[in-house]
Amino acid sequence: MKLELGRINIKDVVLSDESKIVNGVLNVNANAIKEIVLKDERIKNVTIDIAKPNDSTRITPVKDVIEPRVKVEGNGDIFPGMISKMNTVGSGKTHVLSGCAVVTCGKIVGFQEGIIDMCGVGADYTPFSKLFNVCLVIEPVDNLTPYEYEDAARVAGLTIANYLGELGREITPDVVEVYETLPISQSVVNYPDLPKVAYVYMLQTQGLLHDTYVYGADAKKIIPTLLSPTEIMDGAITSGNCVSACDKNTTYHHLNNPIIKDLYSKHGKEINFVGVIITNETVYLADKERSSDFTAKLCKLIGVDAVIISQEGFGNPDTDLIMNCKKIEQEGIKTVIVTDEYAGRDGLSQSLADADPLANATVTGGNANEVILLPKMDKLIGTLDYVDKIAGGFDGSLRSDGSIEAEIQVITGATNELGFNKLTAREF
């Protein structure tokens, strides 16, 4: 499958009477967005606000971050099975509004939603402080269940990202990237001497507001399967989870997965990147056993030499990670795992809940328990009502002067397990 990603560089975002892109400036009509979002009867109100890099602005509680994209050629539309008809995506041409995002926020859904600071020390920990963010502050109707609210907020974010992406349909992209994955039988003929490498992409799927969707299917119910990496760039995987903010994969992360990008950059040179195996992280042991058995079996059946495995979230998914690693290694296939750590505030505790000697190559996104002091911001998008309660916050996190003392766990993307962050730890 071959996909051309045309990136349109967005240099600024402004509120305007008409939604359009003029010379790289995204003009956003807030009323038009409001009208679309309020078609959903579950949403009482939505406020649209803009946050720009270096603004003294705090966005919280953040649910999802989504990059605007539009399909201009080829099968299907962005976010298939979710907000567009089911159709296999990942071929043809897609336009991307690079440098901006839709951020959904507002009253809390669960208890694990994050903070994005647009300036100050907190901004260094989140990649989203570098983007022009169109924020949707969503207010649900009274008595809506958390599940319905999560669904409504998720669909609103994806719909508006696609609405903005549509504005880039006729615009000539600034940069065009081409990604292609051939059938495995073909790629082994093309690169007979290169090691065959796959990517095992673990998706957070524990239910109770921790879910991920693949073509609209609830991923906790899937059996591990194979995807072309290009399908993911067209929105085949969307986030629906409120796991700890620091290590959840937002939809933006899925669309821009840096492991996939790096594997492609080495494809045909150092390695033969044959594809992506997606798997889940469930709450029943039998499901964990089944999924890791199938992941290892798929690796063997497609005949790879090595895999990279990335985790999402922490705690019991550490077991899914280790099961995948162990079972794949036992097939004689080399593994590298990508995770993060909960090693306590002093960094001295055991980093993962599970371990095995076969997990002998590990990349970490950092220690989520590190404490940080976030300065007061002049402007707030959302609400500070939940700062003491979100994962990583504690009683007294929000100080009377407006500053926040909390673990970096509260910052969206701080210890991301796809490596979409700046933190790591190295042993010397």
Place this chain on the structure above:
Amino acid sequence: MVKEIERSGIPVVHICTVVPISLTVGANRIVPAIAIPHPLGDADLSKEDEYKVRMNIVKKSLEALTIDVTEQTVFEL
């Protein structure tokens, strides 16, 4: 906690959904539970059947406490 209580001489059964983690942390007697969000319950069952499941796990755990073990042991239900 399992290890600390046992260190003081009191035998412990760890009722745990994710048995591999229990094995990694070094529990000696392990009884598998139902699921992480509801270790001793199952919302898919009727109240009567759920009670039976719970009773079974507790009985199995009490029985495990009476059995001498020489290595980490999982008492399957």
